[in-house]
Amino acid sequence: MDYIKxxxxxxxxxxxxxxxxxxIVGPKGCGKTRTAKERCRTVIEFxxxxxxxxxxxxxxxxxxxxxxxxxxxxxxxxxxxPSIWGTIRKACDDxxxxxxxxxxxxxxxxxxxxxxxxxxxxxxVCMYPMTLFETGESNGTVSLTSLFEDKDYNIDGKTTxxxxxxxxxxxxxxxxxxxxxxxxxxxxLEIAKDYARQIYQKDISAIDNINRSPELTATILKSYARxxxxxxxxxxxxxxxxxxxxxxxxTILSYVDALTRLYVIKDIDAWTPQLRSKTAIRxxxxxxxxxxxxxLALLGISPEYFTGDLDLFGxxxxxxxIRDLLxxxxxxxxxxxxxxxxxxxxxxxxxxxxxxxxxxxxxxxxVNQIKAAEKNLLKFNDLxxxxxxxxxxxxxxxxxxxxxxSLMLIICATATxxxxxxxxxxVIPVGCLRD
Numbered sequence: 001m002d003y004i005k006x007x008x009x010x011x012x013x014x015x016x017x018x019x020x021x022x023x024i025v026g027p028k029g030c031g032k033t034r035t036a037k038e039r040c041r042t043v044i045e046f047x048x049x050x051x052x053x054x055x056x057x058x059x060x061x062x063x064x065x066x067x068x069x070x071x072x073x074x075x076x077x078x079x080x081x082p083s084i085w086g087t088i089r090k091a092c093d094d095x096x097x098x099x100x101x102x103x104x105x106x107x108x109x110x111x112x113x114x115x116x117x118x119x120x121x122x123x124x125v126c127m128y129p130m131t132l133f134e135t136g137e138s139n140g141t142v143s144l145t146s147l148f149e150d151k152d153y154n155i156d157g158k159t160t161x162x163x164x165x166x167x168x169x170x171x172x173x174x175x176x177x178x179x180x181x182x183x184x185x186x187x188x189l190e191i192a193k194d195y196a197r198q199i200y201q202k203d204i205s206a207i208d209n210i211n212r213s214p215e216l217t218a219t220i221l222k223s224y225a226r227x228x229x230x231x232x233x234x235x236x237x238x239x240x241x242x243x244x245x246x247x248x249x250x251t252i253l254s255y256v257d258a259l260t261r262l263y264v265i266k267d268i269d270a271w272t273p274q275l276r277s278k279t280a281i282r283x284x285x286x287x288x289x290x291x292x293x294x295x296l297a298l299l300g301i302s303p304e305y306f307t308g309d310l311d312l313f314g315x316x317x318x319x320x321x322i323r324d325l326l327x328x329x330x331x332x333x334x335x336x337x338x339x340x341x342x343x344x345x346x347x348x349x350x351x352x353x354x355x356x357x358x359x360x361x362x363x364x365x366x367v368n369q370i371k372a373a374e375k376n377l378l379k380f381n382d383l384x385x386x387x388x389x390x391x392x393x394x395x396x397x398x399x400x401x402x403x404x405x406s407l408m409l410i411i412c413a414t415a416t417x418x419x420x421x422x423x424x425x426x427v428i429p430v431g432c433l434r435d
Contacts, residue, residue, distance in 0.1 A: 162431025174293025
């Protein structure tokens with residue numbers, strides 16, 4: 001199968017100009033090794049059974065011998081030979097003028113134990129599953145980056161043939177590169193199911209060699225799945241787990257930490273512009289899966305299920321779009337957060353660039369929700385304008401001026417055409433979006 005260019009390729013290209021070594025991290029099966037192989041002349045695979053014993057022996061006795069091979073060199077599953085990390089770190093110190101000579105990839109289920117961090121020498125790049133544009137569901141006719149960078153960029157009239165029902169399968173299949181090599185749709189769904197099983201059966205214990213319960217792990221994951229793309233409080237999730245397992249809060253927390261380090265679940269921070277009192281702004285984190293297909297596999301949900309439960313699909317869709325936004329953010333040193341307060345004002349996602357520009361984003365299933373989403377976004381914008389006007393006119397006003405949103409976006413699953421509302425809010429079909 002031909003290599004599909006990934007968003008992370010641009011990140012790696014930038015880093016290789018500044019660093020001699022790149023460590024690619026991320027969830028199992030997201031394509032880390034394949035992406036690194038595209039750049040390397042030499043590939044050292046420590047899990048190649050025919051060469052494993054030889055490679056391990058060399059790594060333990062004379063690891064520097066690896067570095068004499070044609071560069072760039074990829075060390076795949078390097079955590080099986082952790083001395084490689086220190087060897088590369090020293091090579092970076094000895095040759096500070098070189099760049100892009102070494103790549104390290106490894107399973108997220110196993111963390112290499114090293115005495116040195118590699119800070120300033122080995123740059124870490126996080127890789128996510130494939131976006132809808134990378135897997136081909138989105139035609140990519142609307143670029144999020146272009147909306148930020150080009151004031152004359154026009155999205156109006158861009159169309160997609162993607163319909164709501166067309167999304168039911170990809171959310172269950174997930175953004176796993178392996179699925180694109182399979183023609184059978186049922187076989188494609190098995191990839192996420194297998195990843196889910198391996199997480200609670202093997203990976204949860206292998207990550208740090210601490211024996212953990214597969215049953216408890218599955219229970220915690222299912223609770224997170226039922227609260228996907230929500231700001232459910234920790235005590236709510238813990239109570240759900242305790243209804244099925246006899247377990248303490250610290251134990252649950254340790255499992256959640258391990259699942260986060262495995263790149264399975266992720267908490268999205270709250271965005272705090274400090275427009276209102278701190279007690280009014282909700283700082284709860286939003287719980288998402290790195291790929292919603294894992295959650296759906298754990299819950300035993302098939303694509304056909306969503307025809308009778310669009311409410312659940314709304315949460316899944318939000319998780320899916322946040323997944324893609326995280327990919328785009330990684331490529332631009334941006335961040336993905338969310339906003340909600342006690343007055344009901346919220347934004348499903350806040351995409352903030354490194355220079356402070358940001359987009360308020362609402363993620364909706366149906367076009368019938370666009371009017372309410374627009375009203376919500378405009379309310380947020382009006383609040384900022386009122387705050388800034390008061391800060392400008394009243395010298396005793398304690399606040400400062402706040403940046404207005406650069407973009408207000410509604411990403412909609414059933415929209416077939418991109419357009420700009422009279423208010424300036426832009427409606428983007430899911431089937432058009434790309435970085």
